[in-house]
Amino acid sequence: MDACKVDMCSTGLSLALNYRGKSTDFSVGNRPRQSSGLELEISSSTAADLEPSLTLGLPGDGRKACSVGRVVGRQYSPPHSVISSFPVGHPSNINGEEVWPRISDEEEYGTARKKLRLTKGQSALLEDKFREHGTLTPKQKQDLAQQLNLRPRQVEVWFQNRRARTKLKKTEAELEFLRKCCERLTEENMRLQKELQELKSQKSSAPRYTQLHEAAPAFAMCPSCNKVTGAADGSGSGFLAAASKRHFSNPFAHCAAR
DNA sequence: AACGTCAATATGTCAA
DNA sequence: TTGACATATTGACGTT
Numbered sequence: 001m002d003a004c005k006v007d008m009c010s011t012g013l014s015l016a017l018n019y020r021g022k023s024t025d026f027s028v029g030n031r032p033r034q035s036s037g038l039e040l041e042i043s044s045s046t047a048a049d050l051e052p053s054l055t056l057g058l059p060g061d062g063r064k065a066c067s068v069g070r071v072v073g074r075q076y077s078p079p080h081s082v083i084s085s086f087p088v089g090h091p092s093n094i095n096g097e098e099v100w101p102r103i104s105d106e107e108e109y110g111t112a113r114k115k116l117r118l119t120k121g122q123s124a125l126l127e128d129k130f131r132e133h134g135t136l137t138p139k140q141k142q143d144l145a146q147q148l149n150l151r152p153r154q155v156e157v158w159f160q161n162r163r164a165r166t167k168l169k170k171t172e173a174e175l176e177f178l179r180k181c182c183e184r185l186t187e188e189n190m191r192l193q194k195e196l197q198e199l200k201s202q203k204s205s206a207p208r209y210t211q212l213h214e215a216a217p218a219f220a221m222c223p224s225c226n227k228v229t230g231a232a233d234g235s236g237s238g239f240l241a242a243a244s245k246r247h248f249s250n251p252f253a254h255c256a257a258r
Numbered sequence: 259a260a261c262g263t264c265a266a267t268a269t270g271t272c273a274a
Numbered sequence: 275t276t277g278a279c280a281t282a283t284t285g286a287c288g289t290t
Contacts, residue, residue, distance in 0.1 A: 115286040116265060157266060
């Protein structure tokens with residue numbers, strides 16, 4: 001049994017473990033308030049089975065190294081350097097499956113590196129998986145990370161950002177929809193205001209109607225065709241009242257059909 | 259140089 | 275208390 005143990009009590013530490021081609025990320029710095037420390041234990045049945053390397057970083061510190069037991073200390077890379085990133089290149093094709101090459105240690109830990117750009121193949125696969133399900137189970141995350149040769153944390157971040165983008169687009173679409181609704185309602189409102197104005201002016205310039213109305217409340221004048229028509233219920237209490245009631249019992253229904 | 263995109267980070271919320 | 279997630283922000287990089 002071979003094991004190495006790292007205990008980190010400082011806050012804001014980040015730790016990346018590479019072991020037999022697989023990588024695991026422990027982003028302590030992501031939860032500085034809650035992470036008072038982190039303990040990591042790696043065990044293996046045979047000593048030869050385990051050749052891990054630990055990358056230990058302290059944000060803000062340009063050079064922070066850790067070497068514990070069999071663990072090889074590495075230089076800290078500041079955010080956006082590619083301790084967490086993989087090559088910007090094209091995957092090879094093995095057995096019909098795309099395999100993205102890992103960056104060499106020299107490239108990975110040498111000089112300042114470029115920001116990670118996912119390859120088209122990586123993005124396409126991530127998009128496919130995102131279409132299948134917007135969130136990943138730990139198992140799916142692990143598998144996908146392995147398939148893409150990315151760290152699970154990177155896959156997780158990609159999905160978080162992807163969900164954020166989706167929500168933003170949806171919100172923008174909803175905003176646009178509401179804006180158009182508002183436009184339509186404003187137009188409708190203006191049209192109705194105008195119609196009301198016309199009805200009012202017709203009322204004031206139609207004394208004959210007023211007399212008629214007062215003399216015979218059972219009749220009303222249609223504003224569209226200016227024809228006198230019988231009130232629907234015989235209890236007409238003025239033209240405007242009749243007009244306001246037209247959605248319920250329209251005395252000018254004959255005009256609507258024209 | 260200004261701007262847009264996007265991976266990564268920081269921090270808050272919530273459920274288990 | 276912890277892990278997962280949402281959200282805001284940062285910073286590298288490509289494009290115009």
